[in-house]
Amino acid sequence: MEENEKEVISRNFIEQEIDKDLAEGVYNTVHTRFPPEPNGYLHIGHAKSILLNYGLAEKYHGKFNMRFDDTNPTKEKTEFVESIKEDIKWLGADWEDRLFFASDYFEQMYEAAVKLIKKGKAYVSDLSAEEIREYRGTLTEPGKKDPYSDRSVEENLELFENMKNGVYKDGEKVLRARIDMTSPNINMRDPVIYRVAHMNHHNTGDTWCIYPMYDFAHPIEDAIEGITHSICTLEFEDHRPLYDWVVRELEYEKPPRQIEFAKLYLTNVVTGKRYIKKLVEDGIVDGWDDPRLVSIAALRRRGFTPESLRMFVELCGVSKSNSSVDYAMLEYCVREDLKLKKPRMMAVLDPIKLVIDNYPEGQVEMLEASNNMENPELGTHQVPFSRELYIEREDFMEEPPKKYFRLFPGNEVRLMHAYFVTCTGFEKDDEGNVTVVHCTYDPATKAGSGFSERKVKGTIHWVPVKEAVKAEVRLYENLVDEEKGVYNKEDGSLNLNPNSLTILKECYLEPAVSGAEAYDSFQFVRNGFFCVDYKDSTPEALVFNRIVSLKSSFKLPK
Numbered sequence: 001m002e003e004n005e006k007e008v009i010s011r012n013f014i015e016q017e018i019d020k021d022l023a024e025g026v027y028n029t030v031h032t033r034f035p036p037e038p039n040g041y042l043h044i045g046h047a048k049s050i051l052l053n054y055g056l057a058e059k060y061h062g063k064f065n066m067r068f069d070d071t072n073p074t075k076e077k078t079e080f081v082e083s084i085k086e087d088i089k090w091l092g093a094d095w096e097d098r099l100f101f102a103s104d105y106f107e108q109m110y111e112a113a114v115k116l117i118k119k120g121k122a123y124v125s126d127l128s129a130e131e132i133r134e135y136r137g138t139l140t141e142p143g144k145k146d147p148y149s150d151r152s153v154e155e156n157l158e159l160f161e162n163m164k165n166g167v168y169k170d171g172e173k174v175l176r177a178r179i180d181m182t183s184p185n186i187n188m189r190d191p192v193i194y195r196v197a198h199m200n201h202h203n204t205g206d207t208w209c210i211y212p213m214y215d216f217a218h219p220i221e222d223a224i225e226g227i228t229h230s231i232c233t234l235e236f237e238d239h240r241p242l243y244d245w246v247v248r249e250l251e252y253e254k255p256p257r258q259i260e261f262a263k264l265y266l267t268n269v270v271t272g273k274r275y276i277k278k279l280v281e282d283g284i285v286d287g288w289d290d291p292r293l294v295s296i297a298a299l300r301r302r303g304f305t306p307e308s309l310r311m312f313v314e315l316c317g318v319s320k321s322n323s324s325v326d327y328a329m330l331e332y333c334v335r336e337d338l339k340l341k342k343p344r345m346m347a348v349l350d351p352i353k354l355v356i357d358n359y360p361e362g363q364v365e366m367l368e369a370s371n372n373m374e375n376p377e378l379g380t381h382q383v384p385f386s387r388e389l390y391i392e393r394e395d396f397m398e399e400p401p402k403k404y405f406r407l408f409p410g411n412e413v414r415l416m417h418a419y420f421v422t423c424t425g426f427e428k429d430d431e432g433n434v435t436v437v438h439c440t441y442d443p444a445t446k447a448g449s450g451f452s453e454r455k456v457k458g459t460i461h462w463v464p465v466k467e468a469v470k471a472e473v474r475l476y477e478n479l480v481d482e483e484k485g486v487y488n489k490e491d492g493s494l495n496l497n498p499n500s501l502t503i504l505k506e507c508y509l510e511p512a513v514s515g516a517e518a519y520d521s522f523q524f525v526r527n528g529f530f531c532v533d534y535k536d537s538t539p540e541a542l543v544f545n546r547i548v549s550l551k552s553s554f555k556l557p558k
């Protein structure tokens, strides 16, 4: 009972519409699809659409289709088809054997156009693109009748066939739907539904020299596949009357219905395919999967998990009005997901040497370290301890400010998993940089020994100099300048953050991390979550991307 009640309350507006359709018998099943255009890599916004559509099919025990909307031959590429499939699989949306290409329906779309012509619902026009724009009118003025709209059905059939047979040049003739040139909705003013374009298509080659327009093709694709709920983003709301007109005039039984929701936008993040493409082409980023981007491939490379993206999409919810989500929420989700799953290791990103002067030279002690204090199931590992260690440069200060509890002359701190040490001095080079910190340790304070005579306020991490694994670590900030906003007001260009990438070449990791492979991720204590870069990392020279730091001011909205 309670479970059911909860479910009803948490239904989003799309689910409420679906419930209604099922209750009224409009449909007796739910069949959704994800229809990307293969003209770029998918991004976080697409992830929302994929998970929404796939999630609905799952929830209602229906079906989910993967369909490439490849009706526009200019921009489509096979590279994108492959990357899109990989990204969707990785997200966990499973189309089983239902992978489709809109271009496989070109014949049926052509037949559909012929059917409209025969019904007197479409005509061939000789107006140029510019004239069509002029005749269309504006939001305040009605459109004007197309002088070619009175052609007979026979003439239209013949001309359309000629269009198909390559008799005309690009732009010489178009097929228009006959709807209403005076409609208040401009999309209904006899929209163009077929155009001549002598172009090679990635799937159909040179078979066709006419191609259907999106607003005509999309409803047909949905209808052919038996889609019930065709979910798209808000900018198509004004196109819905045309969508309904197409499926009605083509007399499909159980025609699909379109439902719109608001696009996902993230603050200070470049999501538009067009902009990402430009960054890639201008060489500002290292390809479509540069870890600073929010393409799905980039998020995967950076170390985000499918679970974290699912949590994020869930938290964003589904809405009818556009708004931006704080990027920090995405970071929150990945932190939450990795927190208990990933081993916690010590890694020193900005090393300085610490010498324990009273620790026997040559001695190595194996200490036990928990892999995850909050999740004992992850077990423990060993870390070698000896006289010379690396610590973070910022964990020592010659002259500490108030409330600095880490190392400074005379102060005692805990070395994580090891002993208490007291700073006894330091060395400097000619330029005044601290090069070595000296300390002594107290053997009685070994971690796990139950020592409780004194407390220390600071705990710092370390790695053994001799056994440490050297690695490269890459730290990221937003690609765009947060202060200035994403787009430059004057010329629309991107306001880039010059510090979006910091490469640290000399980092040291505890030896338990050696052998890490592409996509393996860890928490490096106090420094954040890190993932092995699949492109640049090798077993001999590990490269890590920082997924996210540990700190956040983000609070989950109530």
Ligand code: ATP
Pocket: 034, 035, 036, 037, 038, 044, 045, 046, 048, 049, 231, 232, 233, 262, 263, 264, 265, 271, 272, 273, 274
């Ligand atoms: P972009 O505007 O980034 O270029 P697009 O809409 O042109 O994206 P398509 O390949 O046409 O990309 O999109 C496939 C599906 O993903 C469409 O149903 C579209 O509505 C949806 N989609 C695209 N961007 C977003 C977004 N930001 N949030 C939610 N859904 C989106």
Ligand code: MG
Pocket: 037
């Ligand atoms: Mg598009």
